[in-house]
Amino acid sequence: xxxxxxxxxQTCTVAxxxxxxxxxxxxxxxxxxxxxxxYPNVRRTFLPMPCxxxxxxxxxxxxxxxxxxxxxxxxxxxDYDKCLGCRYCMVACPYxxxxxxxxxxxxxRWPGSPLWKGEFRSEPQLLKKGVVSxxxxxxxxxxxxxETGKIPGKDPDVTxxxxxxxxxxxxxxxxxxxxxxxxxxxxxxxxAFRLHEEAGTTPSVYYLL
Amino acid sequence: xxxQDAWGWKIAADTFLxxxxxxxxxxxxxxxxxxxxxxEFLRYGLLLGPIILLVGLGLLFAELGRPTRITRSFANIRSxxxxxxxxxxxxxxxxxxGYSLPMFAPFSWLPWGTGGIGSLIGTIGLVAGILLLLYHxxxxxxxxxxxxxxxxxxxxxxxxxxxxxxxxxxFLVGYGxxxxxxxxxxxxxxxxxxxxxEGITLWAFLTVPSxxxxxxxxxxxxxxxxxxxxxxxxxxxxxxxxxxxxxxxxIALGILAGLLILIGGFYLRHIIxxxxxxxxxxxxxx
Numbered sequence: 001x002x003x004x005x006x007x008x009x010q011t012c013t014v015a016x017x018x019x020x021x022x023x024x025x026x027x028x029x030x031x032x033x034x035x036x037x038x039y040p041n042v043r044r045t046f047l048p049m050p051c052x053x054x055x056x057x058x059x060x061x062x063x064x065x066x067x068x069x070x071x072x073x074x075x076x077x078x079d080y081d082k083c084l085g086c087r088y089c090m091v092a093c094p095y096x097x098x099x100x101x102x103x104x105x106x107x108x109r110w111p112g113s114p115l116w117k118g119e120f121r122s123e124p125q126l127l128k129k130g131v132v133s134x135x136x137x138x139x140x141x142x143x144x145x146x147e148t149g150k151i152p153g154k155d156p157d158v159t160x161x162x163x164x165x166x167x168x169x170x171x172x173x174x175x176x177x178x179x180x181x182x183x184x185x186x187x188x189x190x191x192a193f194r195l196h197e198e199a200g201t202t203p204s205v206y207y208l209l
Numbered sequence: 210x211x212x213q214d215a216w217g218w219k220i221a222a223d224t225f226l227x228x229x230x231x232x233x234x235x236x237x238x239x240x241x242x243x244x245x246x247x248x249e250f251l252r253y254g255l256l257l258g259p260i261i262l263l264v265g266l267g268l269l270f271a272e273l274g275r276p277t278r279i280t281r282s283f284a285n286i287r288s289x290x291x292x293x294x295x296x297x298x299x300x301x302x303x304x305x306x307g308y309s310l311p312m313f314a315p316f317s318w319l320p321w322g323t324g325g326i327g328s329l330i331g332t333i334g335l336v337a338g339i340l341l342l343l344y345h346x347x348x349x350x351x352x353x354x355x356x357x358x359x360x361x362x363x364x365x366x367x368x369x370x371x372x373x374x375x376x377x378x379x380f381l382v383g384y385g386x387x388x389x390x391x392x393x394x395x396x397x398x399x400x401x402x403x404x405x406x407e408g409i410t411l412w413a414f415l416t417v418p419s420x421x422x423x424x425x426x427x428x429x430x431x432x433x434x435x436x437x438x439x440x441x442x443x444x445x446x447x448x449x450x451x452x453x454x455x456x457x458x459x460i461a462l463g464i465l466a467g468l469l470i471l472i473g474g475f476y477l478r479h480i481i482x483x484x485x486x487x488x489x490x491x492x493x494x495x
Contacts, residue, residue: 032490049490062352064295083278085278086274086282091354092351
């Protein structure tokens with residue numbers, strides 16, 4: 001995430017909600033918006049806060065049902081059919097990346113919108129009442145890459161929707177294990193840093209100052 | 210900094226009742242071992258301990274989004290304290306009930322009785338109970354997202370709070386069923402020791418900030434009203450009341466002390482949960 005390019009338009013937040021058919025009050029990709037300084041030296045800062053898909057996810061360790069798992073490609077997922085709704089993962093995550101769905105999804109869909117149809121989304125990703133959810137890096141798009149041979153981060157149809165929709169081109173996506181990928185090179189820059197490293201979760205999301 | 214709202218009063222009540230239940234059982238068992246000449250009365254404490262814990266579990270059950278999946282909660286014993294705690298609670302309930310029930314006439318037919326195998330069951334229950342008192346500290350301590358909870362001081366703090374609230378409950382139960390004065394005095398004096406331990410660990414919890422976020426969260430606990438309740442009302446005042454019993458012989462002071470310890474014990478857990486804040490999602494742009 002290049003913070004110097006982020007303009008705080010929240011297009012990524014909305015694109016994520018539309019792409020993942022998120023019900024109202026659930027957001028997987030919020031952007032923090034805050035002011036610093038005093039008039040006349042004031043500046044606004046925008047800080048996108050998706051799930052960091054940590055290498056040592058605190059959420060996975062505390063999950064009593066093993067509903068939260070880290071895949072081989074590094075994406076941290078939640079199996080909604082196993083989630084107990086205890087919310088232990090929510091207090092374990094230093095990034096507040098998780099949301100809890102308290103009421104039936106049917107009751108909180110945007111009324112009248114043609115988008116809110118369960119058939120767009122396949123099980124087990126269909127959100128259910130009483131479970132915790134979070135950003136999946138648009139896993140359904142990334143998984144298509146394996147079938148089509150396309151490259152996430154380069155080909156838009158296998159790239160997370162927040163990256164595709166960013167008007168400031170502030171988001172980059174790719175394989176951090178590939179030293180020649182654009183994201184690996186960006187992550188090695190001096191202005192690259194990770195958020196709350198003191199929590200010891202080794203996040204996979206890098207910010208550029 | 211944003212306050213966590215994932216866990217609320219039901220979790221506070223669950224951990225409080227779990228602490229009281231395990232503390233009540235452990236203190237009743239240990240007082241029976243050191244022979245305070247009140248075995249006849251201590252059996253009520255041994256039985257009430259697991260029952261109180263079960264009530265707490267009922268509240269936890271109500272807090273779950275998908276309570277029908279509770280059996281899955283034992284799936285991650287290796288790394289999740291919640292799974293490990295579930296096993297500990299299961300062992301505690303079975304052993305504590307297994308040990309205490311044969312002490313009552315309707316269950317005297319149970320083959321293991323109170324000696325031999327019965328004692329072994331009771332001792333396993335005691336170990337599970339003490340582990341449970343520590344468990345709550347580990348449960349919160351594993352929450353890396355909340356710096357206030359992510360501290361090793363919570364384990365001894367919850368241990369002492371559990372033991373003092375358990376003894377306070379035992380005092381109230383003992384008084385209610387007509388326990389003799391010497392036994393009540395022994396319970397009162399033991400409670401004083403654990404209150405001292407609670408006071409020291411609480412002081413350490415409030416004054417040893419490890420991180421900036423921790424420091425900011427602790428500031429909420431340090432408001433005069435909160436300090437008055439968790440320090441003054443729940444520790445100092447009951448300690449003074451309990452210390453006054455031996456010279457005056459006025460046992461009713463112990464009742465008041467017991468009630469204050471219980472109320473303060475719940476409030477302490479509740480305020481620790483309520484004051485939990487996430488890391489501030491802020492950076493300083495150059």
